[in-house]
Amino acid sequence: MKNKIITGQAIPFTQSNIDTDAIIPKQYLKSIKKSGFGPFLFDSLRYLDPGDLSTTSSRNVNPDFILNIEPFKTGNIIVANDNFGCGSSREHAVWALKDFGIEAIISSSFADIFHRNSFKNSLLLICITKDDIEVLLDDISGSAKYELTIDIQNQTIKTPNNTVFSFDINPSDKERIILGYDDIGLTLQHSDKIKEYESKMKIKKPWMFEDNHE
Amino acid sequence: MKETLYDKIWNEHLVHQNTDGSALVYIDRHLIHEVTSPQAFDGLDIEKRKIWNKDSIFAVSDHNVPTKNRSSGISDKISKLQVDTLTKNCQKHNINYFDLNHINQGIVHVIGPELGITQPGMTLVCGDSHTSTHGALASLAFGIGTSDVEHVLATQCINLKKEKNFRINISGRLEDHISSKDLILHIIGVIGTSGGTGYTIEFAGECINNMSIESRMTMCNMSIEAGAKSGLIAFDEITYNYMLNKTYAPSEKYFDNAVKYWESLISDVGAKFDKEISIDASDILPQVTWGTSPEMTTNIDGKLPDPDEESDVNKKEYIKRALAYMDLKPKQEIQSIAIDKVFIGSCTNSRIEDLRQAARVLKGNKINKTLKQAIAVPGSGHVKKQAEDEGLDKIFIKSGFEWRDPGCSMCLGMNDDSLLPYERCASTSNRNFEGRQGDKGRTHLVSPSMAAAAAIKGHFCNVVDFLNEK
Numbered sequence: 028m029k030n031k032i033i034t035g036q037a038i039p040f041t042q043s044n045i046d047t048d049a050i051i052p053k054q055y056l057k058s059i060k061k062s063g064f065g066p067f068l069f070d071s072l073r074y075l076d077p078g079d080l081s082t083t084s085s086r087n088v089n090p091d092f093i094l095n096i097e098p099f100k101t102g103n104i105i106v107a108n109d110n111f112g113c114g115s116s117r118e119h120a121v122w123a124l125k126d127f128g129i130e131a132i133i134s135s136s137f138a139d140i141f142h143r144n145s146f147k148n149s150l151l152l153i154c155i156t157k158d159d160i161e162v163l164l165d166d167i168s169g170s171a172k173y174e175l176t177i178d179i180q181n182q183t184i185k186t187p188n189n190t191v192f193s194f195d196i197n198p199s200d201k202e203r204i205i206l207g208y209d210d211i212g213l214t215l216q217h218s219d220k221i222k223e224y225e226s227k228m229k230i231k232k233p234w235m236f237e238d239n240h241e
Numbered sequence: 242m243k244e245t246l247y248d249k250i251w252n253e254h255l256v257h258q259n260t261d262g263s264a265l266v267y268i269d270r271h272l273i274h275e276v277t278s279p280q281a282f283d284g285l286d287i288e289k290r291k292i293w294n295k296d297s298i299f300a301v302s303d304h305n306v307p308t309k310n311r312s313s314g315i316s317d318k319i320s321k322l323q324v325d326t327l328t329k330n331c332q333k334h335n336i337n338y339f340d341l342n343h344i345n346q347g348i349v350h351v352i353g354p355e356l357g358i359t360q361p362g363m364t365l366v367c368g369d370s371h372t373s374t375h376g377a378l379a380s381l382a383f384g385i386g387t388s389d390v391e392h393v394l395a396t397q398c399i400n401l402k403k404e405k406n407f408r409i410n411i412s413g414r415l416e417d418h419i420s421s422k423d424l425i426l427h428i429i430g431v432i433g434t435s436g437g438t439g440y441t442i443e444f445a446g447e448c449i450n451n452m453s454i455e456s457r458m459t460m461c462n463m464s465i466e467a468g469a470k471s472g473l474i475a476f477d478e479i480t481y482n483y484m485l486n487k488t489y490a491p492s493e494k495y496f497d498n499a500v501k502y503w504e505s506l507i508s509d510v511g512a513k514f515d516k517e518i519s520i521d522a523s524d525i526l527p528q529v530t531w532g533t534s535p536e537m538t539t540n541i542d543g544k545l546p547d548p549d550e551e552s553d554v555n556k557k558e559y560i561k562r563a564l565a566y567m568d569l570k571p572k573q574e575i576q577s578i579a580i581d582k583v584f585i586g587s588c589t590n591s592r593i594e595d596l597r598q599a600a601r602v603l604k605g606n607k608i609n610k611t612l613k614q615a616i617a618v619p620g621s622g623h624v625k626k627q628a629e630d631e632g633l634d635k636i637f638i639k640s641g642f643e644w645r646d647p648g649c650s651m652c653l654g655m656n657d658d659s660l661l662p663y664e665r666c667a668s669t670s671n672r673n674f675e676g677r678q679g680d681k682g683r684t685h686l687v688s689p690s691m692a693a694a695a696a697i698k699g700h701f702c703n704v705v706d707f708l709n710e711k
């Protein structure tokens with residue numbers, strides 16, 4: 028059986044409702060590419076001076092922000108309070124997290140669209156209870172180095188002091204993270220069904236299929 | 242089986258039931274804009290995939306466009322490249338596209354309904370979270386990310402898990418000058434920004450039954466701010482009247498059949514909702530958000546919270562941080578907050594009814610001298626024209642507002658319209674997140690008439706009292 032293990036430093040975010048505007052501010056959405064967003068992750072919190080896609084000078088980092096502090100700076104697992112990823116549907120948020128090196132986010136809840144976008148990009152999201160999040164967050168801030176091990180097949184998170192949390196995950200999300208999917212390819216295997224549905228609807232609701240070109 | 246409106250639209254669009262509980266759902270309409278589509282078109286090209294049904298797609302540039310001096314084009318090179326990329330992709334694939342100077346151009350969620358692109362009973366997606374707006378026409382509409390944009394372009398379908406049903410029953414009527422913006426902010430204050438997560442919300446009840454489509458759109462628009470991807474309102478006579486004479490509405494040949502179908506778009510009596518709450522609209526006062534999340538709202542007579550009175554540590558920190566960011570004090574009175582800028586616009590409140598409400602307050606008044614700027618940005622070319630036909634532009638301009646061209650503008654400030662650091666704005670948009678309207682900018686969400694009243698006074702005030710004094 029295939030498995031995937033993610034190990035690495037945890038990064039604590041005690042705030043709830045971390046929104047996608049904070050994860051990647053609007054000025055970076057002007058890019059027509061999917062890559063290169065890592066340096067701008069949490070941009071307005073991470074730097075003291077403003078920046079955008081045309082900034083060439085080096086930026087003043089905010090020494091108090093978690094992603095500028097060792098060992099969190101090279102962390103790959105975020106642990107956060109409630110409702111992570113709320114707000115805009117911008118997939119750029121997920122691209123930025125991935126590009127920075129984040130492989131998994133553990134929270135008590137995630138916003139729906141962010142959830143979809145994450146799994147589409149093989150970014151693992153894990154939901155555990157608020158109480159467990161509290162325990163983790165307390166633990167992380169207490170010790171500088173704090174490595175978690177996530178075993179996806181067995182659905183467990185192991186802490187440095189060997190506490191093990193188990194988590195639920197949708198079987199298809201799990202498979203997607205372990206194997207990687209070509210979603211469009213998979214859907215196109217149902218082409219005949221889609222066409223069949225369409226022909227039925229063209230008879231039932233022809234007005235929805237009118238040619239709208241001017 | 243008694244079904245909810247959501248159940249009906251869902252079942253009607255099922256193409257294939259997957260074994261993991263998700264399903265392949267057919268998408269009738271796909272709206273695209275410049276910000277979330279370029280990577281999707283790229284993806285298609287790389288895989289040499291074709292677009293499934295170009296007739297289902299309408300495209301427009303709105304997020305990144307200038308709202309003045311439009312005839313001279315887009316001066317910011319990076320923005321221009323993004324808009325040009327959309328133009329090129331639409332030409333290449335023969336997709337309906339409204340360019341910057343087309344009368345149909347505007348914010349994607351304003352033009353969809355206004356042009357009849359959005360129709361009752363449809364499934365509709367767009368790479369934008371406020372796609373929930375279109376639910377006001379009894380269509381199942383929700384925002385998607387760019388990978389899903391690509392997926393829908395290539396397959397006309399999307400894999401989805403069915404959400405649960407949540408009905409919010411709203412009794413009573415809103416008092417004069419209180420708008421659906423106040424109502425939805427109040428609701429978000431009650432259920433919180435994750436209160437609707439995992440649900441499709443249907444708004445129902447006497448208050449909704451008496452509401453215009455424009456006001457209903459404001460409700461559905463902000464259901465995403467309550468965590469719900471979609472908001473829905475049943476089809477009724479008001480919806481029917483709205484659909485008449487729309488450019489892309491069903492042609493005469495099919496119109497009566499369409500109406501017959503539309504009439505079924507209501508929740509059956511006795512249909513089961515997983516969650517239901519009731520709200521009384523009659524005692525709702527104008528709302529103002531004070532913090533950095535739409536749930537941080539209070540009424541105009543209210544005061545800011547005191548973190549020291551909060552026992553939950555996380556909430557205490559959350560309030561403290563918001564007050565610090567907003568530079569406000571615990572227990573401060575809402576009416577004492579002075580503002581620098583006013584923005585009337587966005588897919589929440591830039592339709593003709595919104596502009597009329599603001600103009601009614603502004604008529605015969607001047608904006609306060611302390612204000613640095615006040616802008617009114619119509620949601621579309623048609624809204625702009627209608628407003629000008631009614632002489633509203635003159636009222637705005639005479640009062641000291643700038644009258645702009647349609648686009649998202651200062652709602653997210655991707656173009657030149659944004660807040661400077663630490664500026665405070667009364668805004669009719671939908672998000673007051675940190676930096677949303679400009680780096681370190683401070684946003685207070687309000688209704689159009691409240692924004693207009695704040696513009697005149699220079700600080701927040703109760704628009705109802707203001708108009709009664711007049």
Ligand code: SF4
Pocket residue numbers: 303304348349350369371587588589648649652653670671
């Ligand atoms: S007006 Fe604001 S919320 Fe609406 S689509 Fe534009 S940016 Fe998004």
